[in-house]
Amino acid sequence: MSAIKIPPVLRPSTGGEREVAADGGSVGEVLSSLAEQHPGTKAQLFADDGALNRYVNVYLNDEDVRVLDGLETPVADTDTLVILPAMAGGR
Amino acid sequence: MAPGLDSRPCGGRYGDLVGAIGNTPLVELKRLSPTPGVRIFAKLESYNPTGSVKDRVARALIEDAEDKGAIPPGQTILEPTSGNTGISLAMICQRKGYPLTVVMPDNVTAERTQLLTMYGAEIVYSPGEQGSNGAVAKALEMADTDASYYVPYQYGNPANPLAHYNGTALEILEELDEVTAFVAGLGTGGTLMGNGRRLKEHDDGTMIVAAEPLQGELVQGLRSLDDGFIPPIIDLSLLDRKIFVSNRDAVVWTKRLLAEEGLFAGVSSGAIASIAVRVANDLGEGNVVFVVCDDGWKYLSSGVYTKSIDELEADGTLERASFW
Numbered sequence: 001m002s003a004i005k006i007p008p009v010l011r012p013s014t015g016g017e018r019e020v021a022a023d024g025g026s027v028g029e030v031l032s033s034l035a036e037q038h039p040g041t042k043a044q045l046f047a048d049d050g051a052l053n054r055y056v057n058v059y060l061n062d063e064d065v066r067v068l069d070g071l072e073t074p075v076a077d078t079d080t081l082v083i084l085p086a087m088a089g090g091r
Numbered sequence: 092m093a094p095g096l097d098s099r100p101c102g103g104r105y106g107d108l109v110g111a112i113g114n115t116p117l118v119e120l121k122r123l124s125p126t127p128g129v130r131i132f133a134k135l136e137s138y139n140p141t142g143s144v145k146d147r148v149a150r151a152l153i154e155d156a157e158d159k160g161a162i163p164p165g166q167t168i169l170e171p172t173s174g175n176t177g178i179s180l181a182m183i184c185q186r187k188g189y190p191l192t193v194v195m196p197d198n199v200t201a202e203r204t205q206l207l208t209m210y211g212a213e214i215v216y217s218p219g220e221q222g223s224n225g226a227v228a229k230a231l232e233m234a235d236t237d238a239s240y241y242v243p244y245q246y247g248n249p250a251n252p253l254a255h256y257n258g259t260a261l262e263i264l265e266e267l268d269e270v271t272a273f274v275a276g277l278g279t280g281g282t283l284m285g286n287g288r289r290l291k292e293h294d295d296g297t298m299i300v301a302a303e304p305l306q307g308e309l310v311q312g313l314r315s316l317d318d319g320f321i322p323p324i325i326d327l328s329l330l331d332r333k334i335f336v337s338n339r340d341a342v343v344w345t346k347r348l349l350a351e352e353g354l355f356a357g358v359s360s361g362a363i364a365s366i367a368v369r370v371a372n373d374l375g376e377g378n379v380v381f382v383v384c385d386d387g388w389k390y391l392s393s394g395v396y397t398k399s400i401d402e403l404e405a406d407g408t409l410e411r412a413s414f415w
Binding site: 067 | 223
């Protein structure tokens with residue numbers, strides 16, 4: 001099982017859990033497993049067309065999956081997925 | 092006759108301080124290189140007049156507005172910024188006679204407030220827990236309700252990446268025939284987009300790598316994911332890798348830059364250096380260039396240069412502080 005780190009903004013939908021374990025061989029499968037366990041997260045993670053919500057950044061360990069293979073990016077059991085909201089940076 | 096100077100002044104090359112922006116040193120950091128075949132270079136943007144890469148951006152934003160006739164003399168400028176862009180704009184606006192108001196989070200270091208005040212800018216604070224998102228939202232709201240402001244808007248203005256496309260990247264290519272990887276911080280996206288486009292035009296094999304801050308829990312004060320923000324100038328397809336760096340790693344590498352190379356850099360530059368070395372580790376040979384955005388002066392009060400990592404962890408600095 002992979003670990004998914006949940007940001008504060010999503011925790012009301014995971015019963016306050018900061019980390020959730022989920023099965024899946026790809027980023028999309030792992031996130032779908034999260035959405036099955038905690039249905040409140042589904043509409044926040046995915047757009048109507050099934051793509052990743054524009055303002056959700058998902059990192060495989062510490063690399064943004066959008067710059068890898070998106071939802072198709074392979075995930076190993078030892079990997080950690082980190083979900084973070086897209087925030088303004090810069091100064 | 093007086094003897095000649097050993098170190099000659101610039102001989103009037105620059106007509107004023109704004110003209111002295113850019114042409115920063117590119118310096119090899121040999122001790123950082125993990126293997127003899129890979130050379131790591133730092134583009135020292137801290138050498139700009141107000142001490143950061145944002146001098147290039149601020150000059151481009153103001154000159155773009157002037158060229159378009161968008162800002163008559165005495166026009167008030169309004170910009171969301173958590174520091175460096177504000178400081179650069181403040182210097183340039185002071186030189187050019189434009190009053191400046193900046194909106195920034197209330198948890199930035201005291202030095203940034205002092206510098207802005209020193210240059211005569213007016214400061215409006217946004218809630219620190221909302222990070223830069225809060226500053227952007229507040230500035231746009233102020234501009235909506237008061238038409239007397241001109242907002243250059245670094246997050247969406249093509250003049251921002253163009254400052255690098257026409258400046259920083261050309262300077263790098265003047266000194267290096269080949270850039271295997273270019274690493275910079277992801278904030279507004281200006282540095283990565285402008286340099287990335289130019290460097291890929293020169294060699295489409297150049298890897299463009301973004302280092303981004305792992306926002307601490309306290310600056311994740313969003314009400315919902317729909318309050319997220321992606322700067323409009325960012326085109327993710329230009330990036331080959333996008334990697335986040337924790338405050339802890341950023342501080343560790345900021346200290347290493349100082350200890351191993353004598354480079355007194357800001358904390359975001361430590362984060363960028365950590366990714367540059369990681370990328371260098373994956374290469375057998377080549378040149379890795381990374382951007383040192385600013386130096387450490389503005390972060391001294393945070394204690395990151397004088398306290399140990401354990402002390403910074405214990406007193407909450409690593410969790411709380413906003414270094415980017």
